[in-house]
Structures are given as structure tokens and as C-alpha cells.
Amino acid sequence: MTDVITLTGVVKRFGPVTALDGLDLTVRQGEVHAFLGPNGAGKTTTLRVLLGLLHAQAGSMDVLGMDPWRQTAALHRRLAYVPGDVSLWPNLSGGEVIDLLGRLRGGVDPRRRDEFIERFDLDPRKKGRSYSKGNRQKVALIAALASDVELYVLDEPTSGLDPIMESTFRESVRELRADGRTVLLSSHILSEAEALCDRVSIIRDGRIVESGTLAELRHLTRTSVTATIERGADGLADLPGVHDLVMEDGRVTAQVESDAMPGFVAALAGSGVLTLESHPPTLEDLFLQHYARS
Amino acid sequence: MSRTRSGPFVGTWTMLRFALRRDRIILPAWVIGLVAMVSFSVAATKDLYPDAQSRIEASDAINATAALVALYGKVYDPTSLGALSLIKMTAFGAALISVVFVFLIVRHTRTEEESGRLELLVSGVVGRSAPLAAALLYALLGSAALGLLTAAGLLAVGLPAAGSAAFGLAWALSALVFGVAAGVAAQLTVSHRGAIGLGLAAIALAYTLRAVGDLADGDPGWLSWLSPIGWSQQIRPFAGDRWWVSALPLIATAILVPVAFALRSRRDLGSGLIPDRLGPATGRIDGLVGLTVRLQRAMLVAWLAAAVVMGFVLGSVAENVSGLLDSPQMRQYLELLGGKQMIVDAFLAAEVSIFGIIVGGYAIASVARLRAEESSGHADLVLSTATTRMRWALSDFGFALLATGLVLIAGGAAIGLGHGVSVGDPVGQVARMTSAAVAHIPAAWVMAALVLALFGWLPRAVPGAWGLLAVFVVLGEFGSLWKLADWVLGLSPFAHSPTLPGEQVAAGSLIGLLVVGAAIAALGLVGWRRRDLAG
Numbered sequence: 102m103t104d105v106i107t108l109t110g111v112v113k114r115f116g117p118v119t120a121l122d123g124l125d126l127t128v129r130q131g132e133v134h135a136f137l138g139p140n141g142a143g144k145t146t147t148l149r150v151l152l153g154l155l156h157a158q159a160g161s162m163d164v165l166g167m168d169p170w171r172q173t174a175a176l177h178r179r180l181a182y183v184p185g186d187v188s189l190w191p192n193l194s195g196g197e198v199i200d201l202l203g204r205l206r207g208g209v210d211p212r213r214r215d216e217f218i219e220r221f222d223l224d225p226r227k228k229g230r231s232y233s234k235g236n237r238q239k240v241a242l243i244a245a246l247a248s249d250v251e252l253y254v255l256d257e258p259t260s261g262l263d264p265i266m267e268s269t270f271r272e273s274v275r276e277l278r279a280d281g282r283t284v285l286l287s288s289h290i291l292s293e294a295e296a297l298c299d300r301v302s303i304i305r306d307g308r309i310v311e312s313g314t315l316a317e318l319r320h321l322t323r324t325s326v327t328a329t330i331e332r333g334a335d336g337l338a339d340l341p342g343v344h345d346l347v348m349e350d351g352r353v354t355a356q357v358e359s360d361a362m363p364g365f366v367a368a369l370a371g372s373g374v375l376t377l378e379s380h381p382p383t384l385e386d387l388f389l390q391h392y393a394r395s
Numbered sequence: 396m397s398r399t400r401s402g403p404f405v406g407t408w409t410m411l412r413f414a415l416r417r418d419r420i421i422l423p424a425w426v427i428g429l430v431a432m433v434s435f436s437v438a439a440t441k442d443l444y445p446d447a448q449s450r451i452e453a454s455d456a457i458n459a460t461a462a463l464v465a466l467y468g469k470v471y472d473p474t475s476l477g478a479l480s481l482i483k484m485t486a487f488g489a490a491l492i493s494v495v496f497v498f499l500i501v502r503h504t505r506t507e508e509e510s511g512r513l514e515l516l517v518s519g520v521v522g523r524s525a526p527l528a529a530a531l532l533y534a535l536l537g538s539a540a541l542g543l544l545t546a547a548g549l550l551a552v553g554l555p556a557a558g559s560a561a562f563g564l565a566w567a568l569s570a571l572v573f574g575v576a577a578g579v580a581a582q583l584t585v586s587h588r589g590a591i592g593l594g595l596a597a598i599a600l601a602y603t604l605r606a607v608g609d610l611a612d613g614d615p616g617w618l619s620w621l622s623p624i625g626w627s628q629q630i631r632p633f634a635g636d637r638w639w640v641s642a643l644p645l646i647a648t649a650i651l652v653p654v655a656f657a658l659r660s661r662r663d664l665g666s667g668l669i670p671d672r673l674g675p676a677t678g679r680i681d682g683l684v685g686l687t688v689r690l691q692r693a694m695l696v697a698w699l700a701a702a703v704v705m706g707f708v709l710g711s712v713a714e715n716v717s718g719l720l721d722s723p724q725m726r727q728y729l730e731l732l733g734g735k736q737m738i739v740d741a742f743l744a745a746e747v748s749i750f751g752i753i754v755g756g757y758a759i760a761s762v763a764r765l766r767a768e769e770s771s772g773h774a775d776l777v778l779s780t781a782t783t784r785m786r787w788a789l790s791d792f793g794f795a796l797l798a799t800g801l802v803l804i805a806g807g808a809a810i811g812l813g814h815g816v817s818v819g820d821p822v823g824q825v826a827r828m829t830s831a832a833v834a835h836i837p838a839a840w841v842m843a844a845l846v847l848a849l850f851g852w853l854p855r856a857v858p859g860a861w862g863l864l865a866v867f868v869v870l871g872e873f874g875s876l877w878k879l880a881d882w883v884l885g886l887s888p889f890a891h892s893p894t895l896p897g898e899q900v901a902a903g904s905l906i907g908l909l910v911v912g913a914a915i916a917a918l919g920l921v922g923w924r925r926r927d928l929a930g
Contacts, residue, residue, distance in 0.1 A: 149775075152779055154775065154779070154927070154928045155927045155928065156927055173778075173783065173784070174781050174782065174783040175781075177778075177779055177780055177781045177782075178781040180779075181779075182775075182779035184772065184775045184776065186772060187772075187776075188771050188772035188773055188775075188776075189773075189776075190773055191509075192674075193674065193678075193680075193689070194675055194676070195674075196674070196675060196676040196677050196678055197674060197675060197677075197678030197679075197680055198678070198776075199678070200678030200680070201678050201685075201686060202776060202777075202780060204681060204682055205682065205683065205780035205781060205782050206780045206781055207781055225676040225677070226673040226674055226675065227674070228672075228673075228674050230585065230665075
């Protein structure tokens with residue numbers, strides 16, 4: 102599998118503020134990649150750098166085999182971008198903006214365009230100034246989704262959408278993936294990434310702190326286990342990789358590292374297990390864990 | 396607090412304090428700049444006319460020159476040092492400060508509303524009419540401060556107290572009337588650009604009305620009495636100090652204020668008076684140039700219409716100016732200067748020159764769209780498509796150059812038509828005045844290039860181009876009076892435009908302007924290519 106986006110050691114400073122501090126990011130072809138981080142971590146800056154809208158001070162960048170700063174227009178022909186804060190021309194209608202952006206990207210497929218307008222339930226005749234935030238976002242999303250490109254870069258695409266539109270959006274992204282297209286979406290909504298993405302990268306203070314499939318990331322973290330046992334199990338607390346162990350009235354709860362799981366389960370089995378529940382960590386846990394580490 | 400905590404005016408004081416705080420640099424800067432300009436110009440003039448005789452000669456010469464009367468008005472007391480030395484500052488200065496107040500008041504009303512910032516405030520404990528009330532109070536306080544400081548400045552350079560006070564009052568009232576008018580305009584349009592456009596159009600109309608009215612023999616005609624700028628002149632500072640005239644702008648203000656509030660209470664936040672219509676469901680904008688044309692055409696059409704109407708009006712009064720000069724001595728004096736034709740031509744040339752500077756303002760506004768598109772985030776949408784930065788910038792810049800040329804040509808042709816109809820030679824005059832206007836295109840293009848350079852290197856300083864234009868106007872009007880060095884005067888591109896008709900065209904300076912303009916524009920593009928997109 103080839104890589105669609107490779108950023109290595111990217112540094113972007115705005116005056117005294119360092120927004121990206123040696124950022125590495127790899128997005129593979131055909132995957133839906135979530136770029137996660139809280140507000141101000143550098144998500145939008147990263148996306149704007151890899152689009153060639155901002156000029157990085159250091160690092161190497163390869164997007165679809167091109168240098169985004171030098172081959173900007175050629176690169177843009179092959180991708181579609183939805184900004185996080187979509188601002189439309191106040192006196193142009195939504196339909197006009199969708200068609201304009203499509204033409205500037207190299208052509209619109211009217212069938213696809215109408216289909217997405219229908220699916221996202223947008224009135225394309227309204228003027229830009231009278232759209233709500235969610236509707237402005239839909240205009241940019243429809244323009245992007247309706248265009249026939251290899252890479253979709255979406256900055257917090259669902260932040261203004263209602264739950265129904267959110268599910269329409271997820272459906273559309275799955276269709277893109279089924280077509281073999283690549284999607285990079287930034288988000289701070291973890292459930293969205295969990296439901297949609299093949300791989301995630303977590304950014305903190307301008308650096309990627311974790312990157313991989315959800316399974317890989319989970320492997321690095323602890324699973325929460327709850328069990329009921331017949332008799333007391335001595336020595337559970339002494340097992341390496343077992344944390345926060347609580348035993349009360351034959352009920353055991355603990356956080357267990359992935360590597361320690363076999364030993365832990367074996368020890369429980371020796372104590373006569375009645376029930377056993379284990380929850381893999383949610384993205385939320387991953388996230389909090391990384392941010393708590395600072 | 397004893398006042399009630401609800402109602403449309405709650406929070407007015409907070410909003411006013413907030414507005415004054417936001418403008419704590421810009422307002423004092425303008426006020427001090429204007430007061431300094433008026434005081435310096437008196438200080439520079441007063442030694443030129445040491446005795447009554449020299450003042451009478453100078454005043455008579457001004458009053459007999461129609462071009463100057465149309466531009467500045469008359470000196471109503473030929474013996475008065477104050478009236479003579481402030482002739483350039485009375486109507487012209489009143490218009491300039493009115494422009495400043497239109498910008499300031501729209502900035503605190505429609506701009507805030509359009510950006511959505513006002514919504515944040517109005518959803519709190521601020522009443523519906525409070526922002527407007529605060530803006531109008533701001534106009535009142537600002538104009539009062541301007542008037543007081545102006546009077547103090549004139550007093551300080553040695554002019555009589557009563558006249559100084561009258562002059563300060565005349566300025567303050569002009570600023571107040573147009574500031575309040577801008578408050579009304581802000582209720583009508585949805586965009587701040589539209590509101591500023593309405594305000595500036597009102598000032599241009601007022602200036603034209605008094606220009607035509609002042610050309611009447613003796614006392615000004617009734618048209619001057621329809622113009623708030625005319626009222627400022629008719630207070631006649633240092634030439635009778637007719638305080639009663641100040642009742643007119645006060646009455647106008649008293650009418651406009653309730654109109655503004657009535658309009659405000661009749662509409663929703665964020666809307667104008669005219670509801671938005673639905674647009675087309677599919678777009679016909681076929682690309683970048685189409686987008687530029689779509690975004691800029693309204694402004695171009697407005698400027699073309701204004702140029703044609705004002706050009707025609709001013710052109711048609713040109714022939715009458717010789718009628719002012721009826722005395723035998725005057726005719727003799729005129730023959731000496733080159734005859735009647737010469738005077739009419741000088742008047743036409745002055746009109747075209749001023750028009751050239753005004754269109755320089757259009758060039759600024761048009762190129763400044765680039766920055767507006769960038770800071771609003773629209774550029775993000777366009778530049779993330781296959782559109783290169785160069786093409787994007789050149790589309791707007793190229794449009795600005797063409798449109799600037801078009802407005803100048805239309806205005807020149809309209810002046811020619813107005814004049815040609817009255818002398819019975821429409822075709823010949825249209826050709827002559829159009830070519831006169833064409834000679835002013837290069838200077839306006841240099842202004843466009845300066846905006847592009849600011850955009851490329853110091854995007855946040857793009858509004859500073861208006862300050863540059865103001866500096867160039869002041870250099871042109873007062874530079875020689877202040878005995879500034881030639882190279883300083885030559886900094887203004889408008890100094891290199893020929894005075895047409897009446898002068899030989901120096902192709903060298905026009906080519907020079909084009910070369911300098913091209914170099915500045917290229918520099919701007921280099922900067923734009925290498926910088927980040929900034930919010």
C-alpha cells in the first residue's frame with residue numbers, strides 16, 4: 102500500500118508561537134484517517150500546511166507525490182478540502198458556490214451534485230448570508246464530496262451537523278472508501294473517528310503522540326476488566342501490568358495492560374470465575390491517557 | 396443602578412465605552428491629524444497676506460475663478476485673514492471629516508452586525524437599539540471633540556476667538572450630520588460596504604450641490620442650501636459668523652436620529668430593510684474571472700453611475716463660469732491669462748484632476764477586495780481548488796485596473812458631454828475630455844499597485860492605503876503652500892498626472908508612472924507568493 106500523505110519533521114511557527122513542532126504524519130492510500138486532538142493542538146495548521154496554504158519552516162512534505170508548497174495547483178486538482186469554519190460569499194447562493202468550486206476543481210458531475218444536495222437536504226437557492234453554520238458546512242461538503250478526486254481533506258466536517266446529517270456524512274465517507282479514495286478528517290469527536298476510521302493519529306502541542314489502527318493503539322493501553330469469583334484470589338495485585346485492582350464481596354475490577362492479560366485471566370480462572378466482562382479502551386480513554394501524561 | 400434593566404436602550408453606555416475603547420487610537424489620530432492640518436495651513440498662509448490690500452486681491456482672485464469657487468467656495472469677507480486662509484478647509488475639509496465619520500459610524504453599526512459580533516452582545520443584556528444609540532452618541536462626542544480642538548487650534552495660531560469657534564462648529568456639525576446619516580444608511584443595507592457607499596454618495600451629492608449653488612452670482616443659489624456642506628460654509632466663519640445657520644444641521648440631525656431608530660425597530664438583527672431574495676439553485680459563474688466580476692460588478696456599476704451623473708453635472712456648469720467674470724477689469728485680466736477659453740479649460744482640468752484622485756480611491760477599494768476575501772476565509776475555499784495564487788490575485792487586480800480605466804473614461808466622457816451640450820460641440824468635447832481623463836489612469840493604477848504591494852507584504856496594513864491617499868491629497872493641496880521639497884511633492888502619483896486640457900502631455904511622466912506601478916505590483920505579487928494565508 103502506498104502512502105498518500107507523508108509529513109516528516111514539519112515545523113510551523115507563527116512569530117513566537119510554535120504551532121507544529123516536528124510533526125510526522127502518514128496517511129495510506131484508501132484509508133479513512135482520523136486526525137485527533139483538542140482545540141489548539143495544531144490540527145487546522147497541519148491541514149493548511151499540507152494544502153500549501155501555509156509555508157512550513159522545516160520538514161519534508163509529500164502529498165500525492167507532490168510538494169504542496171511548490172506544486173499547489175497541480176496537487177489541488179487531485180484533492181478536495183472542506184475548511185473547519187466555512188465562510189461563504191454573502192450574496193452568492195449555495196448552488197452557485199457548489200458549482201463554482203466544482204468548476205475551479207476541474208468540473209462538476211451534475212448528477213452527483215444533485216444527489217448530495219438531496220441527501221444532505223440543502224436548499225441551494227438560499228444566499229450565503231442566510232445559511233446557518235451547519236448549512237454553510239453542508240455547502241462546502243457537497244462541493245467536496247461531489248468532486249471526483251483521490252484525496253479528501255476535511256477539517257472537523259461534522260462540527261455543525263445535526264445527528265441525521267452526521268449519519269449521512271458517515272455513509273458518504275464509507276462510500277468514498279469503498280471506491281478506494283483516501284479521506285483525512287480532523288476531529289475532536291472521538292465516537293466519529295471510532296465509527297468511521299481505519300487509522301488515527303493523535304496530535305498534542307504540535308506533535309503526533311500516537312498513530313496507528315485502533316487495534317494497535319488499544320494494544321498499547323489497558324483494558325478494563327470486571328469479574329465475579331468464587332473465592333479470594335491472592336496475588337492478583339502482585340501481577341505485573343495490573344493496575345487499580347479492587348476486590349469487594351467477590352467482585353474484582355482492574356485495569357490490565359494488554360501483555361498482562363493472559364496471566365491475569367489465568368489467575369482469575371484459578372479462583373473460579375463466575376462472570377467476566379472486559380471492555381477494550383475507548384478512544385476517549387486513549388485520548389485522556391495521552392493528554393494526562395503531560 | 397436606578398435605571399430600568401430592560402428596554403431597547405439598556406447597555407447604551409457600556410456599548411459607547413466599548414466603542415470609544417476600540418477606537419482609542421484611531422479616533423484621536425484622525426482628530427489630531429485634522430486639527431494639525433487646519434492649524435498648519437493657517438500658520439503657513441498668514442504671513443503670505445500681511446495687509447488688508449493683499450488679502451482683498453487674493454480673495455477677489457479666488458472669488459472670480461469659477462474652478463476655485465466650485466471646488467472650495469467663496470471668501471465671504473475679502474479682508475478677513477481667517478476666511479481667506481481657511482478657504483481650502485471649509486467645504487473641502489468638511490467633506491473630508493464627514494468621510495472619516497461615515498467610516499467610523501458604519502464600523503460600529505453595520506460592520507459589527509454583519510460580522511455577527513453584535514449578536515453576541517445583543518443576546519446579553521444589551522437592548523435592541525443600544526448599539527445604534529451608542530454609535531450616534533459616539534458621533535456626537537467625536538464631532539464635539541473635533542470641533543472644540545479645531546477651534547482651540549485656530550485660536551492658538553492667532554485667529555480671532557469668535558471665528559475660530561464658528562469654524563469648529565461648522566466642522567463639527569458637518570461631521571455630526573453625516574455621522575448620523577451613516578447611522579441611517581447602516582439600517583438600510585445588509586453589507587457594511589453598501590452602507591459606506593450610501594454615506595459617501597450622500598457626501599459627494601452634498602459637495603456637488605454646493606459646488607453648483609456656489610457658482611451663482613453673489614449669494615449662493617438654493618442648491619447650496621440643500622447641502623450640509625453648504626451649511627458649514629454658510630456659517631461663514633471669520634466672515635460674519637452667522638451662528639443661526641447652525642440650526643439647519645441641528646434640525647437635520649433631529650430628523651435623522653428618529654428615522655434611524657424607527658428603521659432599526661422595524662427590522663431584525665442582521666437584516667436590512669429589503670428582505671433577501673432566493674438565488675439560483677445552480678451556478679452560472681464559470682470560473683475565477685466570473686467570480687471576480689460577480690463580486691465586483693455592483694461596486695463598479697455604482698461608481699460608473701456616480702461618475703456619469705456627477706461628470707455631466709459638473710461638465711455642464713463649466714461654460715457658466717465665464718459668466719461670473721463680468722467686470723471690464725476682470726475681462727482684461729482674463730485676456731491676460733489667455734482668454735475665456737483658458738478659464739473654462741482650467742475649470743475642466745481641475746474637475747478631471749479631482750475626479751482622478753477620487754477614482755484612485757475606487758482603485759484602492761477594488762484591489763482591497765483581495766484582502767477582504769482572504770480575511771473572511773473565502774480565499775481558503777478558492778485557493779484549495781486548482782486555482783493558483785497568482786491567477787487568483789491577478790484576476791482581482793486585473794479587474795481593478797480595467798474598471799478604474801472604465802470609470803475614468805466614463806466620467807471624462809460625461810464631463811465632455813455636459814460641457815459639449817452647452818457649447819454645442821458634444822462630439823469634440825467628449826473626445827477632448829475623455830482623453831484628458833485617460834491621462835489620469837496611470838496615477839490611479841499606481842494606487843492599485845500600492846494596495847497590491849501592501850497585500851503581498853503587510854496584509855493587515857491594507858486599509859493603510861486610504862491613509863496614503865489622504866497623504867497624497869494633502870500633499871497636492873498644501874504641499875507647495877508648506878514649501879515642501881519637490882521630491883516630497885513628487886511622492887504622490889497624482890502630482891505626475893498632466894493638467895488637461897491646457898497642458899502639453901509629458902509622455903515621460905506617464906510612462907514613468909506605469910513603470911513604477913508595474914514594479915510595485917510585481918513586488919506585491921512576489922510577497923503574496925511567499926507568504927502564508929492569514930486570517
